[in-house]
Amino acid sequence: MEEKKFNQIGVSFKGSGSYVPDQILTNQKISKKVDTSDEWIKSRTGISERRISSLGDNVTDMGYKAALNAIEKANWDVNTIDLIVLATSTPHDLFGSAPSIQAKLGASNAVAFDLTAACSGFLFALITASQFLKGGNFKRAVVIGADQLSSFVDWNDRRSCILFGDGAGALAIEATNEFDNFIGFNMRTDGERGSFLNLPFKNDRDSIIDNIDFLRGGFSPIQMNGQEVYKFAVKEVPIILKKLLKETNYSSERVDWLVLHQANQRILDSVGDKLKIPREKILSNLEKYGNTSAGTIPLMIDEAIKNNKIKQNDIIATSGFGAGLSWGAALIKWG
Incomplete structure (x- = not known):
């Protein structure tokens, strides 16, 4: 068939x-x-x-x-x-x-x-x-x-x-x-800096029988170098967003909403300033939910739609960033 x-x-x-x-x-x-x-x-x-x-x-x-x-x-x-x-x-x-x-x-x-x-x-x-x-x-x-x-x-x-x-x-x-309406995207990874943010394997040793050992499954708590992650985000996120806007022939003035991974309000404000996007266009619900990892961007978009902020044909610049270290950007038109 x-x-x-x-x-x-x-x-x-x-x-x-x-x-x-x-x-x-x-x-x-x-x-x-x-x-x-x-x-x-x-x-x-x-x-x-x-x-x-x-x-x-x-x-x-x-x-x-x-x-x-x-x-x-x-x-x-x-x-x-x-x-x-x-x-x-x-x-x-x-x-x-x-x-x-x-x-x-x-x-x-x-x-x-x-x-x-x-x-x-x-x-x-x-x-x-x-x-x-x-x-x-x-x-x-x-x-x-x-x-x-x-x-x-x-x-x-x-x-x-x-x-x-x-x-x-x-x-x-x-x-x-x-x-x-998926206008463009960019993605990056830098494993050399991956140790800045981890949810590591526990590495608990155990034995099956005789001399046959193994590592028992399980994970340690989240480990983070907050200062390094902050420096990474405020440097790399504006760069990848500027590159994307240039590649798609969009100016920052044409962006209706900036929707970033909700990690830290100072990161959101810094990225917006570097892109010359006014604060009123930077969407944030970090105050209520904190960092929900993969949940932050769609949670923010849905809330903004329910609150009649994001409307049909609005241009949204978005970026996710974090462990890996990994980061990316996308430019979309809603609808």
Whole structure:
């Protein structure tokens, strides 16, 4: 049987969705656990509170709820979805959580897989899915970013525990032969600097029998050199965004919204200043959710759409950056 090939050249954005757990961990509550304060955290990060998964939450459920929301916004029949890509570094199943989301959605015709790139994950997944659609074999895709970093935080480390939260977001994208709203992208990796941000394997040695040893599975808490990650982000993100704007013949004045990975408010402001993008065009919900890794960008886009900020045909410049070290940028038109 001959494989079906669609005649398509571009990608359109049809719907967005998000989900965050109910539990709210404020700066004041963290201050009862470690030596810090609301003023200290806000002044250095911009974060006031973050969401923490309850015992009943996991990445599969969070991703499913965000995806279902996006599918409903797109008004799609789940049987018409061809591809599901889940960006996560904290899967509910280390073998992959995307297939479980596919099953919960009932999207039996979709191929589903996980993509791991930490805080760059959603952007990398969106780029990956868009290339599948432009290739002509798939028509509809759901791209999900979901992470449950609370499970991997050292809650006694005041340098890192203040930063992270849990959440998920999703976009429904569709191939089209009429236009292309995925205007352009760039991606970078520098493994030489990868030690600045890790969720490392524990390396706990054990023995099976006699002289046959092995390493028992498991991971240590998140380890981060915050100063180096900050310097990396404020240097590299403006460079890759400027390069992308130049390559696509867009000026920063034509950008309606700057949607960056929500890591630190000072990073967001610094990148915007270097691109000469005014503060009112820099979208931020960091204060409420903290750093949700792969969840931040789609969570921010969905919130901005619900709040009637992002509208049809708005130009969005976006960048994800983090562990790897990896970073990327994309320029899209909503709709």
